Amino acid sequence: MPVQRKKQKSEVNPIPVKRQTHNKPQQLIPKTAQKTLAYKLIYPDGICQVNERFYSKAIQYQDINYQLALEEDKRAIFDKYCELLNYFDSSIKVQLCFYNHSGRIEDYQTSIDIDEQADAFNAIRREYAEMLSSQLAKGNNGLVKSKYLVFGIEADSYKTAKVRLERIELDLFGQLRGLGAIAQSLNGAERLRVMHDLLNESQEKFHFDWKQLKASGLGTKDFIAPNGFDFHESNSFRMSGKYAQVSYLQILAPELSDELLKNFLILENDLAVTLHIQSIQQTEAIKLIKRKITDLDKMKIEEQKKAIRSGYDMDILPSDLVTYGAEAKTLLESLQSRNERLFLVTFLLMNMANSKSKLENDFYQAAGIAQSANCSLRPLNFQQERGLTAILPLGINPVPIERALTTSATAIFVPFTTQELFQPAPALYYGLNALSNNLLMADRRKLKTPNGLIIGTPGSGKSFAAKREITNAFLVTEDEIVITDPESEYAPLVNALQGAVVRISINSSQYINPLDLNLDYSEEEDPVALKMDFIFSFMELAAGRKSGLKPEEKSVLDRCVQLIYQPYLQDPKPANLPTLEDLYARLLEIDEPSARYLATVLEIYVTGSYKVFNHHTNVNTDNRLICFDIRELGKQLKKLGMLVIQDQVWNRVTRNRAAKKTTWFYQDEFHLMLKEEQTAAYSVEIWKRFRKWGGIPTAITQNVKDLLASREIENILDNSDFIYMLNQASGDQEILAKHLNISKDQLSYVTHSGEGQGLLFYGNTIIPFSDHFPKETQLYQIMTTKPDEV
Template sequence: ELGDKFIRDLMQSDLEVMISLHAKGSTKSETMTKLRTKKTLMESQKIGEQQKMARTGIYLEKVGHVLENNINEAEALLQTMTQTGDKLFDTVFLIGVLADTENQLKQSLDIIKQVAGSNDMIIDNLTYMQEAAFNSLLPFGKNYLEGVSRSLLTSNIAVNAPWTSVDIQDKGGKFYGINQISSNIISIDRGKLNTPSGLILGTSGAGKGMATKHEIISTKLKEADSDTEIIIVDPENEYSIIGQAFGGESIDIAPDSTTFLNVLDLSDENMDEDPVKVKSEFLLSWIGKLLDRKMDGREKSLIDRVTRLTYKHFDTPSLVEWVFVLAQQPEQEAKDLALDMELYVEGSLDIFSHRTNIKTDSHFLIYNVKKLGDELKQIALMVIFDQIWNRVVKNQKLGKKTWIYFDEMQLLLLDKYASDFFFKLWSRVRKYGAIPTGITQNVETLLLDANGRRIIANSEFMILLKQAKSDREELVHMLGLSKELEKYLVNPEKGAGLIKAGSTVVPFKNKIPQHTKLFDIMSTDPEKMRT
């Protein structure tokens, strides 16, 4: 047996030591057979000694103390393995100590032996075996020593592994920070997750912008443009600086802008779904939000019919042609709906009635809607998401991965039409090789919305920064976090908290050094932001 007290005492001795534990397991059936065989041999030895003593006239129930103990220990070991399912491991426990002088080395060895003695253990020097021992001590995972092992149970091995912290280190993954417990780097390949969709959540000033920009820049530097496209939906113009620094193209949507997005653009590459049907679903949500009212059954049928007729009679229609077809329908509802749409086709809010005039081959796009009011902003975001859908389908056909970042994600959950459409988009793009990421400080909005809660539940990647008390408690319950992990969300330093990849959650920190060009590019300090 080997308890956990020895390593703890050794750590408290203030010695600088290296510890390596090699454990080679065997199958339980094989071990049990060997143990029973040994126990039988020792019992036979005991009977032989009793018979030998009986011939001299001495009758003893017990014989030698060592033999009796060995038999009892074998019986206890068999019982433990049967009851607990433990395995037996061939174990080498190595302690390496270095010193500048022979005298210092002797003092260190004396301390180690004293600690071992207080734990009923004996430490042996590996004299003339230093080279093999040193190689076994190094983190190669190979034991070069022979003939110095002992057998230990699973529980003995586990209790002496003080490295109880969990690490996330995907081969080929991107750097996300440092594990606050183990101080090891955290590297994650989101593409390996079953559901790579992600969320970056935290209160204002917790470091969401820095965390998002760090991942975007890491992706931009690590993945070739021919393989990857990055799209950012930027409601507050926070990403224009990194766009300029890394060759991105900013698309400004505003009432006075000459940049237009056609609401009726279709994706020619969509082979899995009927593109007209997908567009009809979009227009149902978009027009409902545009007119700020719920569409009744007759209006929904009209929208679907008009959409199909429009694509039947026009090759590249815009909202102008769509409303023209609508006005030709015989129903009174069609006339009323066309009148309601007039403001957005011929009136002062006609920014959505033009054909798309953006022809870009950029692999780094930023959609900026800061200049739009709150109502128009939500409507414009839905149009942008429809454009993004077209690009995702196109990229899948080209074999490209699409990274999509939705900043101020809560804006799309304030309205039922917008929320339903956003959730459909979120779920759909994943099937086409896209990796969506939502960023918000309004976690409460996500938690209050049914689609928001579904997005949280189905996101295997999360960066959780400082959270308000009510949000923190709800997230802890939803994600099944322990009280120990919850502490890292209470009052962490900026850019620190929890990171989740699959079922693994670890506390992390990722502080970008100030006085660096990278920090200046990533900073969301209002004084540094460009308008």
């Protein structure tokens, strides 16, 4: 008759029932589903009292890029992980938990939904949201993958345990930070949620709060226990509507690959993997190994006596005895001189499925991975209930199957694979993770330095990636967006979003005044002093001098600029802003060679052919999306035009800062800005200053060689935590790999890659991505720049 546990509405003390187990003494059987959950109390701060003297705490940590890292980085991560393991002494029980379970699709959908607003763009929002939903469906069946570290100690009371557990937790945060992993402590409700999601149907919501608990008189187990358990089968069980099977890994191979754990975790099935790690006190471990060596030596002597009695060579010994003896001596040497410790390790895996046949298929799939590593995955016959207890993130291990491993042997189960990037709304979409097919959703504004670069060869999808991000930011935020467009590529998108396209050329009637000034231009008292940096760069570029202005020329220029801004500073209205003609007139009034030279430089921009910049600004820059089209400026004026637009954007950023608005600034063909010292230096200032003023500059370029040839590129890269790297020319790959510390495995994603494929750098995270935007959408038709599709 099946052994079943029904979930009850409250915890009660059932009458003990005895059960005869296979080759086991009689033991008490819990009567309710709640009693199967082997803990006493969970406190709001996350500490769990498992039994009378054992208390545990849990940490959730984010993954890091181990599998795609450089070999030397892998070695460093491995060594630091060994240090982490050696931190645990014999008084601390450790459990590593890896849970892949089907998430509620509604939760994902909520994260990517785009709320409609009272404007004209809801049709575009709906289409973009449908695109995200279709991309979400391509993911790994909606699996939620999470990683936890549970640690526990014995203590006389909760108060005593709390002090030491919190001290251990702080130490672990530091250790994980050194590995590059972000970690957070789980409070009581979060630990309950983890167990609830593991034990129940994926579509069942978790509802819990401590006030409700106190008022209801229920126990915490009532909120997480499934409807029932059925442990009738010898090597599987049922909980709620799911079938489950707990197995253990029998380690037979003399050597293991650091990819074994990863190969289990990339399975697209509901599963839970746990490693229980218990350190043995060093002196006890050494005594244990010495006793084993003594036993082996005794066996060796017995074999030699047999050989003498039988009349054959006494040096001929059983191969197993020779092997074990050598291994034991090597192990003893490691413990005594190589900073190794001895751990008792239990590796358990629990498959979960909606049907018995699916469960069997999942098990054979996992068993195949174990077999490929010369190991064996075996079901826990007649111990499924113990296995479930060991799988739960409680920190206890009732399964009596352990393998003694050294620190480095234990560390081969590296608990890191590759990172995911899925942040809640208002995160933007950046494609699919090429390794897991999961959505990449990120908010650049959360980065320390959200500045970015989009780089790739022609046809790799740079402009499309920029347009997709622009569209996404426009639809889900209230931020303002400015684009410098040297090739007239962005007008269709800007027009579709009812933005303003400003076309600046020699024959244009739309003007931008280079001497525009916002009184919030600087945090300093004198905004004109900061404006001088731009004016110096403008004059140096106009003069075509690579050596820059002479000191006497800068002095004369500074004197004149201070004078021409006086009317505006006294009465700050647009009509009082000076133009280049005012500066030119002031320079002519000074009878000095430097002034005459500077006036001559300005003459062509005031009265000559290039007087497009000698006007007051007459375009409406109040639109939240504005594109400066400078294609028709010509080669001579294009760099100057890009410099002027940079300064205009700086004015806009300072204005938006007061309104607490973010300003996105996209500069296509950015390599042009780094060719000249003056524009390069001013661009670096933009990259350094924008962050604290709420600006997010993004450089877009295909000429990576020109970009990297600039002396200023280091400053740009050092101040950019976001890089969207598409396919790269073979000559650029090696240079980029050196600048950005990219491994060969990572580099393969930008070598002969298709359009919309590459590497995403987000802070310390590097993720290979693939973005195949649906071509049948109206948005694609607006954003594409392919000649045959336009």
